[in-house]
Amino acid sequence: xxxxxxxxxxxxxxxxxxxxxxxxxxxxxxxxxxxxxxxxxxxxxxxxxxxxxxxxxxxxxxxxxxxxxxxxxxxxxxxxxxxxxxxxxxxxxxxxxxxxxxxxxxxxxxxxxxxxxxxxxxxxxxxxxxxxxxxxxxxxxxxxxxxxxxxxxxxxxxxxxxxxxxxxxxxxxxxxxxxxxxxxxxxxxxxxxxxxxxxxxxxxxxxxxxxxxxxxxxxxxxxxxxxxxxxxxxxxxxxxxxxxxxxxxxxxxxxxxxxxxxxxxxxxxxxxxxxxxxxxxxxxxxxxxxxxxxxxxxxxxxxxxxxx
Amino acid sequence: xxxxxxxxxxxxxxxxxxxxxxxxxxxxxxxxxxxxxxxxxxxxxxxxxxxxxxxxxxxxxxxxxxxxxxxxxxxxxxxxxxxxxxxxxxxxxxxxxxxxxxxxxxxxxxxxxxxxxxxxxxxxxxxxxxxxxxxxxxxxxxxxxxxxxxxxxxxxxxxxxxxxxxxxxxxxxxxxxxxxxxxxxxxxxxxxxxxxxxxxxxxxxxxxxxxxxxxxxxxxxxxxxxxxxxxxxxxxxxxxxxxxxxxxxxxxxxxxxxxxxxxxxxxxxxxxxxxxxxxxxxxxxxxxxxxxxxxxxxxxxxxxxxxxxxxxxxxxxxxxxxxxxxxxxxxxxxxxxxxxxxxxxxxxxxxxxxx
Numbered sequence: 178x179x180x181x182x183x184x185x186x187x188x189x190x191x192x193x194x195x196x197x198x199x200x201x202x203x204x205x206x207x208x209x210x211x212x213x214x215x216x217x218x219x220x221x222x223x224x225x226x227x228x229x230x231x232x233x234x235x236x237x238x239x240x241x242x243x244x245x246x247x248x249x250x251x252x253x254x255x256x257x258x259x260x261x262x263x264x265x266x267x268x269x270x271x272x273x274x275x276x277x278x279x280x281x282x283x284x285x286x287x288x289x290x291x292x293x294x295x296x297x298x299x300x301x302x303x304x305x306x307x308x309x310x311x312x313x314x315x316x317x318x319x320x321x322x323x324x325x326x327x328x329x330x331x332x333x334x335x336x337x338x339x340x341x342x343x344x345x346x347x348x349x350x351x352x353x354x355x356x357x358x359x360x361x362x363x364x365x366x367x368x369x370x371x372x373x374x375x376x377x378x379x380x381x382x383x384x385x386x387x388x389x390x391x392x393x394x395x396x397x398x399x400x401x402x403x404x405x406x407x408x409x410x411x412x413x414x415x416x417x418x419x420x421x422x423x424x425x426x427x428x429x430x431x432x433x434x435x436x437x438x439x440x441x442x443x444x445x446x447x448x449x450x451x452x453x454x455x456x457x458x459x460x461x462x463x464x465x466x467x468x469x470x471x472x473x474x475x476x477x478x479x480x481x482x483x484x485x
Numbered sequence: 486x487x488x489x490x491x492x493x494x495x496x497x498x499x500x501x502x503x504x505x506x507x508x509x510x511x512x513x514x515x516x517x518x519x520x521x522x523x524x525x526x527x528x529x530x531x532x533x534x535x536x537x538x539x540x541x542x543x544x545x546x547x548x549x550x551x552x553x554x555x556x557x558x559x560x561x562x563x564x565x566x567x568x569x570x571x572x573x574x575x576x577x578x579x580x581x582x583x584x585x586x587x588x589x590x591x592x593x594x595x596x597x598x599x600x601x602x603x604x605x606x607x608x609x610x611x612x613x614x615x616x617x618x619x620x621x622x623x624x625x626x627x628x629x630x631x632x633x634x635x636x637x638x639x640x641x642x643x644x645x646x647x648x649x650x651x652x653x654x655x656x657x658x659x660x661x662x663x664x665x666x667x668x669x670x671x672x673x674x675x676x677x678x679x680x681x682x683x684x685x686x687x688x689x690x691x692x693x694x695x696x697x698x699x700x701x702x703x704x705x706x707x708x709x710x711x712x713x714x715x716x717x718x719x720x721x722x723x724x725x726x727x728x729x730x731x732x733x734x735x736x737x738x739x740x741x742x743x744x745x746x747x748x749x750x751x752x753x754x755x756x757x758x759x760x761x762x763x764x765x766x767x768x769x770x771x772x773x774x775x776x777x778x779x780x781x782x783x784x785x786x787x788x789x790x791x792x793x794x795x796x797x798x799x800x801x802x803x804x805x806x807x808x809x810x811x812x813x814x815x816x817x818x819x820x821x822x823x824x825x826x827x828x829x830x831x832x833x834x835x836x837x838x839x840x
Binding site: 288 | 561609612613615616617619620621623624627628631634635701747751754758797798801802803804807808809810811812815816819
């Protein structure tokens, strides 16, 4: 039983990390109807930019490498880089493709994935880098002593970050002017335009926010597994989270992430040994697929009505 | 002046519905067949055959497969490489385990196996569409590659899943030289491309296009969605499967499941985007483009920027060029190289008197 709980909690917490990546997809899909396949590449780009600045900044400014000034400055610069990337994407890729079929936009973001990955590695090099957030990946002693359940401090921290990020986004969406405009655009592009909401500005904002989410996700994933090209594959795991939760729902992304994370770990531990292990790679997809057969729009997605 | 159908009258329905209604096109087509079927194997060197022409043909076949599914039937798939893997490993096992299995029969059986797997993974398309389906096809990609690695039976208990293709023998003749392999590949691909061209021109193809353009409307006017969609998945997977088997037997020689990864699937998708979505001819143009581009960049980039930049730079530059081209084509010419060819032909018909 303890083992089961340990696996379950570990899975749930790793699910939170998937949810962090999925969140970026949902934001862009909601606001612009674009399924941004490049979100994974953006996570990689953001993490690499952050680590890259962390490496070069001390030399430029003559500061200690582990000072908090360097950390926050690198964070700020990486965020600015993500904003620039978002604006450039909106200007170069999205604007000429307005009113094209969704599938065309999707394929364009696959192209974008390659461009972003190429640029990131061209600027910062392809070496695997460590990223230290100052939180050690070890079980919490109190839980270990009293209940003999191992829960990693780092995972808990990641969950905390995810929760505060969702809270932040919820406030942004619900209580600010920009948020109201965002929701209007998500509802209906045309109607939003006709009452004077500047569509392109909103898209830029959304891409910048998605860039911020990618940065946070990239830092946490990077601290966990090292900043390396494999980060882009991890982001692929966010896709089943997305189709399980529904493309248009922020809570869906979180709950989808939890379900995928928990079930994938449980399946690996309890089913994996019977088929030779390594089923983590495809199990989430199969789960999401099976789920879609019952509910094609995902858990919280908007019901799709076909009209001729 | 030369390219004009004036004076060529169609007196029967059969004449009117041929693939190349204009005589010049027909002559051009046979010239092309002669050049690539006879002249090329006679006069090119081994490098061109092995590294460029054979892969272009094989990827063209895979691209035709994906084009049938995505370009004609409108179901976006990100798992074409996995179906190639099914084809490659099925052919290997049929030849290995059945004594005296003729190569061509094994090829067809490999295609049919891939088609069966394709139907299985096409089933969700009846319920889900668009992005949801695209993500669902990723399940096929990851699951099939995993299964081929995990169950050693598929690779005859080879330790890392790597298999070496047996010799290709048809009627006692063994295809060893690149020239012989090229001609075999060429004949198979040409035959299947012709078949595909006729399929998409017939009622089957029209049903696919109706479903692509709007599946609810197609259903309302009496197309059976389930049959049409699953047929598209089956035919598409058949083509990918045969392409995969050829990939193993006439191109690479030794294959491993990991070679058929997501990157290869994307590559095939790029081929149809650049070549032309919904065009058989475009599949060939796109495949040639995607195969030749890295070779071109490998030779040109160091020449321009100097050798000092290293291999990492070149491969990153390649990524950027690939991605950039995809975006460029989607924005500027969503119908790809095939559309450019069509425009050129229309212009040529009026030349030199445009009015």
